[in-house]
Amino acid sequence: xxxxxxxxxxxxxxxxxxxxxxxxxxxxxxxxxxxxxxxxxxxxxxxxxxxxxxxxxxxxxxxxxxxxxxxxxxxxxxxxxxxxxxxxxxxxxxxxxxxxxxxxxxxxxxxxxxxxxxxxxxxxxxxxxxxxxxxxxxxxxxxxxxxxxxxxxxxxxxxxxxxxxxxxxxxxxxxxxxxxxxxxxxxxxxxxxxxxxxxxxxxxxxxxxxxxxxxxxxxxxxxxxxxxxxxxxxxxxxxxxxxxxxxxxxxxxxxxxxxxxxxxxxxxxxxxxxxxxxxxxxxxxxxxxxxxxxxxxxxxxxxxxxxxxxxxxxxxxxxxxxxxxxxxxxxxxxxxxxxxxxxxxxxxxxxxxxxxxxxxxxxxxxxxxxxxxxx
Ligand code: ADP
Ligand code: MG
Numbered sequence: 001x002x003x004x005x006x007x008x009x010x011x012x013x014x015x016x017x018x019x020x021x022x023x024x025x026x027x028x029x030x031x032x033x034x035x036x037x038x039x040x041x042x043x044x045x046x047x048x049x050x051x052x053x054x055x056x057x058x059x060x061x062x063x064x065x066x067x068x069x070x071x072x073x074x075x076x077x078x079x080x081x082x083x084x085x086x087x088x089x090x091x092x093x094x095x096x097x098x099x100x101x102x103x104x105x106x107x108x109x110x111x112x113x114x115x116x117x118x119x120x121x122x123x124x125x126x127x128x129x130x131x132x133x134x135x136x137x138x139x140x141x142x143x144x145x146x147x148x149x150x151x152x153x154x155x156x157x158x159x160x161x162x163x164x165x166x167x168x169x170x171x172x173x174x175x176x177x178x179x180x181x182x183x184x185x186x187x188x189x190x191x192x193x194x195x196x197x198x199x200x201x202x203x204x205x206x207x208x209x210x211x212x213x214x215x216x217x218x219x220x221x222x223x224x225x226x227x228x229x230x231x232x233x234x235x236x237x238x239x240x241x242x243x244x245x246x247x248x249x250x251x252x253x254x255x256x257x258x259x260x261x262x263x264x265x266x267x268x269x270x271x272x273x274x275x276x277x278x279x280x281x282x283x284x285x286x287x288x289x290x291x292x293x294x295x296x297x298x299x300x301x302x303x304x305x306x307x308x309x310x311x312x313x314x315x316x317x318x319x320x321x322x323x324x325x326x327x328x329x330x331x332x333x334x335x336x337x338x339x340x341x342x343x344x345x346x347x348x349x350x351x352x353x354x355x356x357x358x359x360x361x362x363x364x365x366x367x368x369x370x371x372x373x374x375x
Pocket of ligand 2: 197198311313315316317
């Protein structure tokens with residue numbers, strides 16, 4: 001009961017993540033509460049009167065998840081509709097599971113000419129592969145398939161099967177070539193790529209660009225637990241975004257005050273199965289060093305950055321790197337690359353980098369917090 005009340009209070013105060021955990025399902029016109037709860041609604045569609053504070057919310061199922069978009073301003077409806085069209089365009093291009101997508105075609109043919117979006121994403125992914133010493137590896141797809149994460153037919157693979165698939169994984173062997181102003185990708189025999197660890201971040205950034213082109217200055221989108229906010233709320237105050245508690249997905253480990261940022265979380269609770277024979281839980285973030293679910297001390301990694309592609313790539317990467325290496329990575333890269341991190345380890349300790357430390361909303365009064373100095 002107490003928890004229900006707490007949830008209600010938090011849902012009133014925060015942009016709730018993920019959608020399912022906080023379905024208030026109501027939409028009032030332009031009130032502050034409508035704004036705060038904008039991304040919490042899973043089933044409603046709102047159209048309000050045309051005025052400069054007009055709010056419009058809609059949702060779409062794409063990239064295997066529910067996505068909610070809310071914009072404020074005169075062209076809110078047009079902006080949200082164009083944002084959804086952009087999501088569908090990118091879903092058709094980037095989803096490995098769609099046979100006709102560009103990425104699926106590349107996998108089938110061992111390479112091909114890259115479109116502008118895919119070229120950008122592959123290059124960003126390869127940069128992150130380099131900077132994380134291979135913790136982020138888009139060639140992980142054959143291993144994802146073997147575990148059944150791509151189909152839902154989950155199974156713990158045998159050692160030799162896993163070793164055979166793991167031998168195909170090394171994004172360092174991907175080559176790109178330029179000819180007549182076009183970039184082509186070439187994959188070694190048997191390699192397949194999967195942009196699932198970075199595509200939603202890129203997508204939210206693209207949606208914000210589309211919304212801005214409609215004159216929108218205030219918006220919030222939630223792509224299956226990945227939040228991205230444009231500007232501030234229409235009352236000028238910052239957005240408050242809740243970060244899901246990895247141990248209790250109805251609750252929050254905390255929140256963060258943000259303006260113009262993506263807030264992207266990776267955790268082992270998002271997609272997993274439990275092996276009936278052993279009771280062991282296996283989740284969808286794979287450590288390319290072992291082929292098994294990453295299990296290096298962190299249970300949740302949130303990256304806060306204006307660069308949503310980076311935020312998505314790094315949330316997955318730092319989760320794989322684990323506590324010690326993720327902290328070292330932050331010390332070396334946060335200030336230079338423009339991101340911050342809020343991470344929880346398996347003992348419930350929080351690690352928060354200095355750039356976002358004062359913006360953290362410690363709603364659970366967590367005492368065990370370490371400030372990571374990066375500047
Ligand atoms: P989600 O997409 O569930 O929000 P992530 O951004 O962490 O969470 O991405 C997880 C996805 O990234 C997996 O479903 C898979 O497609 C891909 N992936 C898994 N392990 C890795 C890895 N080590 N490097 C790059 N991509 C990965
Ligand atoms: Mg990611």
